[in-house]
Amino acid sequence: MTTTSSRPQPATDPTWWRGAVIYQVYPRSFADGNGDGTGDLAGLRARLPYLRDLGVDAIWVTPWYVSPLADGGYDVADYRAIDPAFGTLEEAEALIAEALEHGIRTIIDIVPNHVSDQHVWFRAALAAGPGSPERERFWFRPGKGDAGEQMPTQWVSDFQGSTWTRTTEPDGTPGEWYLHLFAPAQPDLNWSHPDVRAEFEDVLRFWFDRGVGGIRIDSAALLIKDADLPEYPQDAGPGEHPHVDRDEIHDVYRTWRAIADGYPGTRVLVGEVWLADRARFARYLRPDEMHTAFNFDFMARPWDAKSLRESIDMTLAAHGPVGAPATWVLSNHDVTRPVTRYGREDTSFAFAAKRFGTPTDLELGRRRARAAALLTAALPGSLYVYQGDELGLPEVEDLPLEMLQDPMHFRSLGVDPGRDGCRVPLPWSGTQAPYGFSPDGTTSPTWLPQPADWAGLTVEQQSADPTSMLHLYRDVLARRRSEPSLGDGPLTWLESSDEVVAFARGDVVCVVNLGEEPAPLPAHTDVLLTSGPLVAGRLPRDTAAWLRAAPPHGTTA
Known part of the structure; x- marks a missing residue:
């Protein structure tokens, strides 16, 4: 079990972000400290030892600001105040300090494209x-x-x-x-106005002064608009879209980087950058702009060896010229959970394709999600884990229609089930709702209802089961921390069949079988970790393994 004594102190590691494990907290659904059915900072503070023992280096907390919650907190009314549903500014400051005592930095969300209509x-x-x-x-x-x-x-x-x-x-x-590029309750800001730029520069300083380790920038490519507000051009060239990836946007992030670099330690800027053009994507990661950006391409790919290899190659090629590490993530608060997504006929992800009633084989999805955990944790760069994925939680797809809150559902006129299904409160203990999410004796229902069959998925239950998803994640993250060649560094592809992904990170080999038949293992001296049992020394379908290479392949980072 990883403990605080084995961790470097956060202030002494300037490159912590290059290979960090970052855990995404959706505070409304993580843990309820006061018994009102909504997650809050008191609940998060009480669960910091759980995150320490899981093995994370940082938490990314989605918006905790004062908000009418028209879009889950991404409609911010006050960037310097905590929403009373979550707690107080003093509690946020205490959380940041207490997390550091456990060796965990705090990354907060800044939403610069728009504000709440109540701002x-x-x-x-x-x-x-x-x-x-x-x-x-x-x-x-x-x-x-x-x-x-x-x-x-x-x-x-x-x-x-x-x-x-x-x-x-x-x-x-x-x-x-x-x-409003999003919901009507989220009016877009005019980033050509000096007040807007000055306000957000001050907001960054406000939170850096309180010790946050980084800023996650929401909708980072959308800030700048063509002042003439033209219609979409038929064949837009690079930088010619009227409100996506305008060239002027980089001036904003150069200023933000200078602010971040003015504080002790490394305060990171992490961009939510949805761009298909990898060269344009890499521009956001130049040394004087953001430190890292989310890699959505990999997350959206189907469970297919050729497609995943292509995404890995493309991602590393895009990051190489600017010297930035890649990021790897299987899901977040917007995306169908892996256990569900990988159990479907179409295992890719696209917002436009979400529909009610999509058939799912959860046993298959769970097996693939376990293998995907080993795959992503072995790739070079940093790793993001969305809360509940370490428990193997499925998407909750039978929420009562009257309980749905996501604007994507309503603006699709009910066609899109929305994103509430991946935001259901976590199960911690016990055999019935609220499964320890709220304190014992709580009578307030959770803000979204938890399924009746989640007793086997609680932290308590999985902690006692060495075959559980939680045990797998703890083992993966502990092994990742103990192996010098994992995290940031080079990757060497190994020869394999078309349905197998195999690569070396120094003397650690990751091999994933995405085919139908068991696959032979590369030469090795030891089996370090597997997502499922081997069969006669071979790797079954939808299973991954970490091996000690013999002899070493590639270069140890």
């Missing part, structure tokens, strides 16, 4: 009216058509539906329109 700036803009300085911080525009009844552009929302909402004047007449 003081937006409320002032609505009150001030057309042409006012207050409205210049946003994208207010008159509508097209004789009476301004048509939207200013036909831009498409990532949440489906329109990107413009019309205001109503005090006398009840229709007014200007405002831009």
Whole structure:
């Protein structure tokens, strides 16, 4: 078991982020400390020993700010205050300090593309009216058509539906329109305005002053808009999209990096950058911009050896020229959980493809998710683990329709089941809901209901079962920490059949069988770890192994 005594002190390791294991906390669903059915900072603080023993280097906490929760907290009303549902600013400061005592840094979410419609700036803009300085911080525009009844552009929302909402004047007449790339409750900021840039620079300093180890930047490629608000060009060249990946955006992140570098220790910037163009993606990772960015391509790939190899090669090739480490992740708070996704006929992921009632073989999905845990943990760079994946939680797909809260569900007119199914509160102990999520004796129901068949998936139950997913994750992360060649460093591909992924990290070999028939193991002196039992010395289908190579392959990092 990994303990605090074996960990380097956070302040003494300037390259910690290059090979870190980072655990994503969705605070609303992690642990409830006060018994109201909603996760909070008190619950998270009480569970820090669990995260220490799991073997993580940092936690990434999704937005904990004051918010109406129109989009799970990504509609921020105040970036310097903790939502009362989660606790207080003093509790957040205590969490950051206590986590460091366990050798765990805290990364927080900053949402710079938009704010809540309850933010003081937006409320002032609505009150001030057309042409006012207050409205210049946003994208207010008159509508097209004789009476301004048509939207200013036909831009498409990532949440489906329109990107413009019309205001109503005090006398009840229709007014200007405002831009929101996401939900109407999330008006986009105008990053050409100096107030916007100054505000977020101050927000970064506010949290760095309180000891956070890094910032995760939401929707990082969307901030800058073409001021002319043109329609989408038919054949947009690099940087020519009117609101995605504009060249001017890099000035923002150079300024942010300079702020981060002005603090002791390494304060990392992590971008949520959804871009298919890998060369454009790599621009965000130049030495004077972000430290790392999420690798969504790998997460979205199907359970197929050729496709996964292609993604790994493409990812490493994109990161190489800028010297940044790759990141590897199987899911997050937006994505169908691996146990469910890998048990389907289509094992890839795309938001547009989500539907109710998709057939799933959870036993198959669980076997593949176990193998995927070994695969991702062996790849070069940093590893992200979304809360509950270490328990093998499936997507909860039978939530009562009246309980669903995700705007993606409603804006699809009910076609998309939304993202609530991966946000159900975690099971900690006991045999019935709330499974230790809330304190004993709590009568308040959890904010989303937990399945009746989760007793076997609790932390308590899995801690006592050496074959459980939790035991596997603890073993994987402990072994990853103890092997010098894992984490950041080079990778060497090994010869294998088309249905096997095999590579060496120094003298550690990772081999994953994605085919139907058992596969032979490469030459080795020891079996370090497997996701499932070997059969007659061979690797069964949908199983992964870490081996000690004989003789060593590649170069030890």
